[in-house]
Amino acid sequence: MxxxxxxxxxxxxxIGVWLLDSPTQNTALVPQPLTPFSAELEADHGELSGLERRYIRSSRTGRIVKLQNGQNLTTLLGGQGLSQRQVALLAMSAEPIIDLGQLQTGVNIEISHPKPGQHRIRLAREYGELVQATYVEGDWHVELLHVPxxxxxxxxxxxxxxxxxxxxxxxxxxxxxxxxxxxxxxxxxxxxxxxxxxxxxxxxxxxxxxxxxxxxxxxxxxxxxxxxxxxxxxxxxxxxxxxxxxxxxxxxxxxxxFLLKTPLNGARLSSYYGNRHHPVLGYDRMHKGIDFSAPIGTPIMAAGRGVVKRANRYGSFGNAVVIDHGDGYETLYAHLNDFADDLKPGNHVKQGDVIGYLGKTGLSAGRHLHYEVHHNGRAINPLDIKAPxxxxxxxxxxxxxxxxxxxxxxxxxxxxxxxx
Ligand SMILES: [Zn+2]
CATH class of the missing domain: 3.10.450.350 (Nuclear Transport Factor 2; Chain: A,)
Structure with missing residues (x-):
């Protein structure tokens, strides 16, 4: 069944600002009180900086093109009336928000021309996040908008x-x-x-x-x-x-x-604890943790209450956080893209506090979180922590x-x- x-x-x-459509529509969607799950909402929807976010909602669409295998931004947008120079300028202007040189096959891009001589490009960065670039008088104006x-x-x-x-x-x-x-x-x-x-x-x-x-x-x-x-x-x-x-x-x-087995939401367990073939080093070695696959920037949470022992570059782990939970337990979170703001050794954290963001720094074949749990100085399988x-x-x-x-x-x- x-x-x-x-x-x-x-x-x-x-919560936000109606950017393109007339604001008369917004009575249709009344803000609902959020449930008190701030930790989850943060983990799922990025930071809850609702008031400073800019929301976008529009039914107006341009033409949507899909990035095909073997195509790059220049060939794709060149076919839509943009010059090579305009595309190069676009990639440069967008760089702080999105790396347009790294787009994956299958990405949908909307192209419109709001006025003669103007161009507008829209594409998703993460779910619910829209990059909007508008070309006016020789310059690209690029912004990150949130879709309700x-x-x-x-x-x-x-x-x-x-x-x-x-x-x-x-x-x-x-x-x-x-x-x-x-x-x-x-x-x-x-x-x-x-x-x-x-x-x-x-x-x-x-x-x-x-x-x-x-x-x-x-x-x-x-x-x-x-x-x-x-x-x-x-x-x-x-x-x-x-x-x-x-x-x-x-x-x-x-x-x-007392320790989370999954210190992030929406992830897929991509590699288990134990011996395995190392994808970068090319030989078999002990995998002392478990790996989770999720989008770059996914918030990583402290697995339990404790004190931050390190939050910095850590050899092949790249950007890594280590938390001391007492009683001989420590957790390590590796390959982070970035640390939570102001995270420093000595900080006290609670279970579920965001400590950083998923990335691929250090010796990493691709974006993932590498998560280790140590007890009395030895790595243990995070999935084996039974004691409720x-x-x-x-x-x-x-x-x-x-x-x-x-x-x-x-x-x-x-x-x-x-x-x-
Ligand atoms: Zn790993």
């Missing part, structure tokens, strides 16, 4: 027949959601061994969708956020609810260890959590475990 429902528009992130997005709740359930990944794919559950589920449950379930036919899974997640310029984002994966998860296995019935960036059991107990914390929500946090759980149950959910 598989129910695939787009349920409700949960919230519409509209909405969060759509979606839910699925499935009974496992073959393997979790196969069955999930057959049921149309996005890979990212299954990855998040496996990571959330890895504190309790050994997915290599324990999963059996007949096990039941239910997931509810939010899919971020742009409300306009959809075709310019069609080649990018929508950000997905797992919000509820149920899994029955070996007579156990696990129900996990996301609250403020962490998973809890319905009674408010923290359902994860005894922590439990209390006071106002527990009240907030209960309210959210009640909302989840009163939403028009079709999941058996959320039915009233």
């Amino acid at each position: 598989n129910i695939r429902l787009i349920l409700t528009v949960l919230l519409v992130t509209i 997005t909405e969060q759509l709740a979606e839910e699925h359930d499935l009974v496992i027949h073959n393997s979790l990944y196969q069955d999930a794919e057959h049921n149309g559950i996005p890979n990212g959601v299954i990855n998040s589920s496996v990571m959330a449950l890895s504190h309790f379930v050994d997915f290599q061994r324990q999963v059996q036919p007949g096990d039941l899974m239910e997931v509810r997640f939010e899919r971020t969708e742009v409300t306009s310029f959809k075709s310019l984002f069609s080649h990018l994966q929508n950000p997905l956020l797992l919000t509820y998860l149920r899994f029955t296995n070996s007579g156990e019935d696990y129900r996990l609810v996301r609250y403020k960036g962490a998973f809890y059991f319905p009674d408010g107990r923290l359902a994860q260890s 914390a005894q922590a439990r929500l209390q006071g106002a946090a527990l009240e907030g959590f209960k309210q959210q759980l009640a909302q989840l149950k009163s939403a028009d959910s079709q999941l058996a475990s959320l039915a009233p």
Whole structure:
């Protein structure tokens, strides 16, 4: 059985300035109060600098062209009436915002001519982020704009027949959601061994969708956020609810260890702990951590409470952060593009604080986060951290959590475990 429902528009992130269209439309989209998940929202939508962001919403479109294999910006835009010099100038002007020399095949670019002699180029940088370049009187004016997005709740359930990944794919559950589920449950379930036919899974997640310029984002994966998860296995019935960036059991107990296994949202686990062939060095060596693949600039979170030990260039790790969590535990985050503002050794951080942004600095074959956990000076497999914390929500946090759980149950959910 598989129910695939787009349920409700949960919230519409509209804060900003209407740039191109008349402002009379903006009564249609009233700002909704944000849920208190500031950590998640930051991780999913970039920094919450809502007031200084410039939003763009327009139904006016120009001609859309797709970058084909073997094509570059000059050949593509040259065919659309721009001179070589104009294209070269464009690449230079855009450089602080986007490297137009590194565009990937399949990127959609919108070209329009607002007035005679003017040109306008628009293309996506990350999901929801639009680079707009306007050529007026010999100069390119380039800016980064945000397209309003909405969060759509979606839910699925499935009974496992073959393997979790196969069955999930057959049921149309996005890979990212299954990855998040496996990571959330890895504190309790050994997915290599324990999963059996007949096990039941239910997931509810939010899919971020742009409300306009959809075709310019069609080649990018929508950000997905797992919000509820149920899994029955070996007579156990696990129900996990996301609250403020962490998973809890319905009674408010923290359902994860003191260290996050996944210190970023929306990532794919791309390389496991253990021996492997090194893609850059070309020989087999021990991989002392796990790798996560995600877009450049994805915020990286502190895996747990602790003190920053280093935040600087660290040999083949490139830009790296090391956090000391006490009791002999340390975590390392490597190949970062950049550090969080003002992050310095000695800073105290909490679980979920943004410490840097995903990149490919150091000895790295491509963009990814390399994440290590050390205990008493030795690397351990981050996925093996089993001991769930005894922590439990209390006071106002527990009240907030209960309210959210009640909302989840009163939403028009079709999941058996959320039915009233
Ligand atoms: Zn690695």
